[in-house]
Amino acid sequence: MQRFNFPVVQPDPALEELRSELQAFLKEERDAGNFRPEPECWMASSDTEFSKKMGKRGWIGLTWSSKYGGHDKTALERYIVTEETLRAGAPVGAHWIADRQHAPMLIEHGTEEQKLDILPRIAAGECYFAIGLSEPGAGSDLANVKTKAEKVEGGWKVNGQKIWSSGAHISHYMVAILRTSPADGRNRHVGLSQIMIDLSLPGVTIKPITDLSGDAHFNEVYFEDVIVPDDCLLGEEGGGWKQVTGELAMERSGPERFLSSYITLETALHQLQGKLGSDSQARLGKLIANLRTLRGMSWGIANLLHQGVSPETEAALVKDLGNRLENDLTLQVRALLNDLPEEEWSDEMRRILNIGILRSPPNTLRGGTTEVMRGITARQLGLR
């Protein structure tokens, strides 16, 4: 009996046509100087004008109904769009999280009014969401969140602080996990709820955090007596923990878990074609074999999710392997580049490589640290 199962799904001609359209658009935009490629673009490169262009082309909101501004396609079309934009290092950070995570959440838990109001704006690339999970005292120990929502007439009063919220400074909403009732003794998983907060409400303060490279794409978000209407509680009151862990499990195997640094390799390959020595050829062969294998795993899981199957163990394994590969890729490129005299390195190559190195630490942190992933895997293996 095989323990791990990954369907091998052949390329679909319709999807490959979509891929070609994306490639043509991305090349045009890049050649026109409308964006400069960067590694980790889905987290750290945002350009609202670019997001609106993606929206106009119909490449955001692929997975939901046209009734809500979507395009009645599937997560497989979305997969092709995301992997092509990652390969290009395009500035997709503004809309990424809303498109991936919060729109599906609204479709499942939102009111009809919210869906009609918000989803078309997300699909147009005009409305952005931030994640509100971590707090100063709640990182890997997420159940330790202290930010509170108290029941008041007609809604909830929110007090506390979230941290590491990527893109909150340009986002319209945050979906936060908040304590809506006390923990039940030692069981801290009860009494947590997911609440959508309009970031323009009085009492919300957003302070940027500068990362080690000098970029400011993540934030602290403070809430002081922020009054949120009742219908912004998404899902079940007290059911937030289950909802959040379910969502996290769904998003662990996407292309952003192993292709974030591919642009670094892509850029190097343009310079190195036909110039690699014997050792470097072996290095490249191994790297591409690893990438092909991970892409097979990720694509296989995407197809299972599409069929309604959620292979939680396999998804956690993809994230662990993929995050390691992303960082390894950058290091391998450094080695490959030795085959080119340094004066021949393009400025673009140096820029992208340096950004890749500086942006490598969060690869193995966000969306659940490597240590948390291994804990999850150990539980699935029956070890804990």
Added chain:
Amino acid sequence: MINSEGMVAETAAKIYTDLCGREVPHEAEAGQYPQALWDALAENGLPLAWVSEDNGGFGADYDEVFGAIWVSAEAASPVPFAETLIANWLLDRAGVAIPDGASTFALLDGNAASVPFAGTADHVAVYDAGKNAIALYKTADGSAADGQALSPDSDTRLDFSTATPVASAATNLSRRAVEALILTVRAVQMASAIEAALNLSIAYVSDREQFGRPLSKFQAIQHQLAVAASESAAATMAATQAASALARNADDPEKAWHEAVVAKVQIGHSVEAVTVPFHQVHGAMGYTQEYDLHHYTRRLWAWRDTLGNEHRWSKLLGAELAVTSPDQIWKGVTTGAWIAS
């Protein structure tokens, strides 16, 4: 795919369950060859699964035969089942009559070849890429050098320069087609062995206590096995992908070469990443002959050398990619179409 539900795979599973319990590989190494296991496989015609119906086989699909190969590796098969399947595949395609009994395979380089199961198989089908020919020898006719074997079925260098083949024929099989088949079979065996050794490790650490609790409760142990599990899953993916490529290109196996090489490189490099933690969590017990772990780890150490080691194949793949356009490489990574069409 690696299909465990076909008739071939299910028959193999039943035979291995009945006749290859955990004691059998131990007994085989002590000199007690499990003839009953081989006889059961042969009586059911399984070694002929890939042989065409015209040649006395049943021309089974790749998928379900890979399911059978998975099962045989899970049982640390002491009989050359996968090797006979490969030999008979080669002979059938060259139009050479299939000999009775167990066979093995080799690719000739110079006058000699590396032959797995040389001490067990009666015959060896030798592919000579230079002459585009397949020759069938009695393994006993090749002269072997003395040495230390990595595993009971590991390669022996046999010299055929003074041997006369039992039969030979020209073939239109390309070297890449032959490599695609051999590497894919090995990939399936290796993915299966890695998973079997993972299962053994999980069971061992759950049972063995130190400091008053099972080893499985120590985070250091959990994380080592979690990493090994990720490598195991990747190996299964790579093997499945290669198996599917072969099934899709049954008429032209050469087209499955790249996916087979990807599997060879992926799994070959992961052998160290799994055998180290597997042995580490077993402590000294895993180093004994008495315990079962070595049935898998020694085979993995031997199998990663099939047709040359993972470094050689990384280089072969990389040499081609080094002169391939970045667009075509991306196409290979995302769709498995490695050659411009």
